[in-house]
Amino acid sequence: MNESVSRRKFLSQGISGLSAVWVSTHLPALVAAAGHAHRAANSATPPKFEFFTPDEAAEIDAMTARIIPTNETPGAREAGVVYFIDRGLATFAADNQKTYREGLPELQARVGEMFPGAAKFSSLTAEQQDAVLHSFDENTAAGQGPYRARPSAQDFFGTLRQQTIAGFLIDPDYGGNHDGVGWKVIGREREHMFQPPFGYYDKNYPGWQPVGKEADKK
């Protein structure tokens, strides 16, 4: 399942009231990867991984770095997303362990298949890495092509993608999004309270004034 489908489903089904948030984030794969990863990401000494081996972590880290790449602004790598995912899999998101256990060897196999001689995803060039990920992504032409992903591979990529987004955008107090870099990228200030004006359009708002029918009524 992918989120744009889920979002579409939500909108088209006309879910009342609570809605978007609930459905778009409440996906089976989106793990309850909560609230601990930030400790790892925040600590000065390199943390130990709890679920991944160091080699696996390097592969996952490289994948997250293509999902939300580092360019002029920080990406998944700076947000410590790999720690968020590792911590989640070791704790609340244990349900997703199988997805990763099956997905990682499949990744290895795909790398070898597409780029004979290459040992690891993390040793490929960025363009090669994107090509591998596209082959896993059911939504792209590549995903429908000769390297069409098996359902488990799609699930792996879909899960990883969701967890990367979650680890990048979660409130930094609850794991992931190290140093709030994800929020900096999207322009969300890291405060727990705000005062108006909130945005461009409510600056200089003169206050609500009755017009037309309301004014006539008085």
Add this chain to the structure above:
Amino acid sequence: MMVDQPRYKTSEEVDFVIIGSGAAGGILAKELSTNGFRIVVLEQGPYLTEADFSHSEMEIFAQDKLTNHPKLQPNTFRKTPEEKAKQQRALVYGRCVGGTSVHFTANFWRFHEIDFIERSKIGPIAGTGFADWPITYAHLEPYYTKVEWEIGVSGLAGASPFDPPRSKPYPMPPLPVKSSGVLFERGARKLGWHPYPAPMAILSQARPGRSACINCGFCLGFGCEVGAKSSSLVTAIRVAEKTGRCEIRPNSYVHRIETDANGCAVGATYFDEKRNAHLQKAKAVVVCANGAETPRLLLLSANKQFPNGLANSSGIVGKYLMFNTYAAVMGVYEHPLNEYKGYAVSRVLHDFYELDPQKMGFYGGGGLDARIDFTPIGFGMGGLPPGTPRWGKDYKAALAHDFTRTMEVSTHGTSLPLENNSFSLDPELKDAWGLPALRMTYKDHPDDLKFTNWLLERAHEVHEAAGAQKKWSFPAQEQQFGVHLLGTCRMGNDPKTSVINADHRTHDVKNLFLCDGSSLVTSGRGQPTMTIEALAFRAADRITALAKRGEIGA
């Protein structure tokens, strides 16, 4: 948890046991305990307070900290009674002290006069259970006012020319406008419509022990950390506890209402946290468990005397479920709106509340509002326009640009009551306690969809008039997921076609009362909680009067 609560023994017959502590249950607990009755409130969820609430999207949306959990309480869904229901999450409700009022959006529209008498005004609608209420807006008006003043509702009286009459202004001014509200107002006024400050059950001014809204932005779906959201938890329940006559008993999952040989309720059986069963005795039982769990509990309480379930001689317990309809047009604007700051909705309009079905070609009425429904992760998952790359640098660039610049214009509207739309007991699936799971059957009436799609076009017009650079939506389709759970034990004068009378007393069991979303006869135009709370205040008056006359034993 409050220390001055009484601790009643289960064997001690209290005056009322109230099942559920949400929008209705909290208010009934407050009113009845204030009136001198001894009350036990049985709440299936935990007792959480402001200190327990967080901004963790994981806790809220992935772990269901405040809501029914799909693993513990799975449910099934089907569109029609001919289908076999499949397991699929189809409903969300609050499962903690304060119920759904803890996490709701807090839109507090009153129903209008038309909502109570529309069947008489426009005539029957074939194939539906469209009906008038046994009470009118005039009966409820004093109670709407009571809700606004007692729990704290922000708003501006007289701002909407379509508002029904009111006996008092709001107790406090509207919350500060958001950029979405300004754009909505600008666009709608260009179109000749009448946007106005949204009435919200969120404090714009502090009250004792409660802060005014601090605009933290984690509102819809979250518990308020400063007590600004006027949930039952921080309003009615606190007052109830202070009476010294009301015990709130959390982690108490009621699964059966017991009756005696005379067909009177004698109490409620529940599982405690360790899954031991207890019977709390009471002179009368008030069920406020929501539009799904109230009918389920009645059906679970079937016995020899009531083989089809308690209070179900009509056979309609669980039926005529209504969700309201909802759809949204997303729009992206030139400058940042920063919708992530603040509460959800600051402007609304009701120009399309009451429409003529003859002219429209279909039944329906509703409202539009300006909002954003997305937390940061939610936006990352599903907030970008269709066709946006799902990962990579272009995805990141779109996120970086659109997150602060996106808003929604949402439609909210009527659902017609259909007999097939219902909650029933699933014949196979069980919950974690071994009880039959909820089975939901739902298929929108074609008019509900036609109206929603019509209103969606109006939402597009607002964005256009407001200058959106980009906008998109998806056509309304049949719903498979509900949060407004309405109409399943409907109120009426005829015991053959309704479950409760105008006093919220079940037609069949004289000391059993039901009050929550299940009591509604029509769906209103999209925001039911205000009406559920007004009904609860009124029900408390009716029940107190009956008790004082010695008519129910309490």
